[in-house]
Amino acid sequence: MKYIKNTLDFHVEEPTVISLGKFDGIHRGHELLMEKLAQKKEEGLKAAIFTFDIPPKKNVEHIEAKVLTTNEEKMHIFEGIGIDYLIECPFTREVMCMEPEDFIRMLVEKLNVKCIVAGEDFHFGHNRRGDYQMLKRYALVYGYEALILSKMKEDERDISSTFVREEIMAGNIEKANHLLGYRYFVTGMVKHGNQIGRTIGIPTINLIPPEEKLLPPFGVYVTEVFIDDKRYYGVTNVGCKPTIKGNNPVGVETHLLDFREDVYEKVVTVEFRTMIREERKFESIEKLQEQMMNDIAFTRAFFAKMK
Ligand SMILES: Cc1cc2nc3c(=O)[nH]c(=O)nc-3n(C[C@H](O)[C@H](O)[C@H](O)COP(=O)(O)O)c2cc1C
Ligand SMILES: Nc1ncnc2c1ncn2[C@@H]1O[C@H](COP(=O)(O)OP(=O)(O)OP(=O)(O)O)[C@@H](O)[C@H]1O
Known part of the structure; x- marks a missing residue:
């Protein structure tokens, strides 16, 4: 697995299937996405994860200081499940303020994206304005397939890293x-x-x-x-x-x-x-x-x- 971090200057030539998010904990909901990545990998695409290297709480508001998986642990887990590229993008102001369409274009151009896999609640770009409908809308324009998955639930609640953290903190x-x-x-x-x-x-x-x-x-x-x-x-x-x-x-x-x-x-x-x-x-x-x-x-x- 190629681990690309601390830079916005990344480039992948081979066609990729990509999934995006924080992936803290890599829970059963995330696994659904990983299964789709594995399927697309069998069809000849390289599997890539795009995540953010989020600085500690004191630098950015609303970010939990403690994590379920450290960056190093995530790297081992992703490597173990056959991910080809792990891109840990620095969470800079430039990235935070990117318009959703610019974000999609950046991904497609830099990572030769042919398929994007995301959950239906996935948001991206400035003020989280980008959503799954936008991912679908731009699919034809930028020549990729958008695979949007419904959220896996437990006790009628979406499985999420927040849910897992709450349970850990409650013992x-x-x-x-x-x-x-x-x-x-x-x-x-x-x-x-x-x-x-x-x-x-x-x-x-x-x-x-x-x-x-x-x-x-x-x-x-x-x-x-x-x-x-x-x-x-x-x-x-x-x-x-x-x-x-x-x-x-x-x-x-x-x-x-x-x-x-x-x-x-x-x-x-x-x-x-x-x-x-x-x-x-x-x-x-x-x-x-x-x-x-x-x-x-x-x-x-x-x-x-x-x-
Ligand atoms: C099963 C287990 C339960 C423990 N429970 C407590 C506890 O309730 N309170 C506490 O002060 N230390 C607890 N300890 C820590 C002990 O104080 C510690 O093992 C002991 O002081 C030896 O520490 P050392 O290896 O640094 O010498 C526990 C340790 C173990 C393995
Ligand atoms: N339960 C789930 N079922 C399906 N997809 C999911 C599920 N949880 C997350 N995803 C998808 O996985 C990707 C990464 O999610 P991310 O790790 O950013 O958030 P999360 O797991 O919901 O945790 P948080 O509590 O931090 O929001 C996103 O595309 C998201 O939609």
Whole structure:
């Protein structure tokens, strides 16, 4: 996959089928679009995703600061599903203020677009004035096919990244996973913690998540963890460990069941399955330890039931 970013000076010669949007999370609704892209790819077009590299909240209003998928994670997901070109367009004033027709013309000229795939609520161009009807109207003028899809719904609500984010923030992991079509995950490098875990007989791996990644509420979760492509069962605390003195950074800390190896500096992925409880400040390490043992027992029972 060719990853084009930080530039408005992109050009693709081969004829393309393109889909546009933010694609945060790449949920089941987005998957509908991906299926169409795959079909068109079989017919000989190159599959392209056009998305915006949106700066952090302080620069632009109305943009959520935390994301379901970081740019790097999106890149891996798109590569995995066979996208040929990922264009991450800088969200500059020039782009924001582009008239919808100019935007379409720019795409067609720069990316040799033969087919545009979008949901029926897709808006683009200055003040979001461009819509799917405009995409259809200009199809003949600019020589592309417009494939407009109805929105996939769940509970009579359109599936959207906003919907998924709300469920994550409410700790409804199963629901979020259902909307996504895969398990919500956090990837990061294993760092040294305070080394207290091993002294209480419950060693943990500490992962510092990417700053922009949306985390579920501070609490304890049943998880599955991938290390070197191997899967392990785990129980994970998301939070600042209020029981432990000091200014602990927000972390994702996992005790892996039946695992005792050194994995410092390895990149691991933690997939969330269900929330067990909220993170709490305990009056002593012993009380915390007792509760952690209960969390481990809950997790073992959870996986035993799965078998
Ligand atoms: C299953 C589990 C549950 C946890 N729950 C809490 C909690 O409710 N409150 C808290 O302050 N820390 C909690 N922690 C974090 C512990 O404080 C932490 O694992 C321990 O201090 C060891 O940290 P270290 O690896 O940095 O030494 C939890 C950790 C795990 C693995
Ligand atoms: N549930 C869905 N069914 C079909 N198409 C969808 C669905 N959700 C989004 N799309 C389409 O996917 C493309 C990218 O959508 P985008 O990621 O920008 O928005 P979203 O998923 O609705 O999230 P947000 O909550 O940020 O608006 C658009 O063409 C959009 O219409």
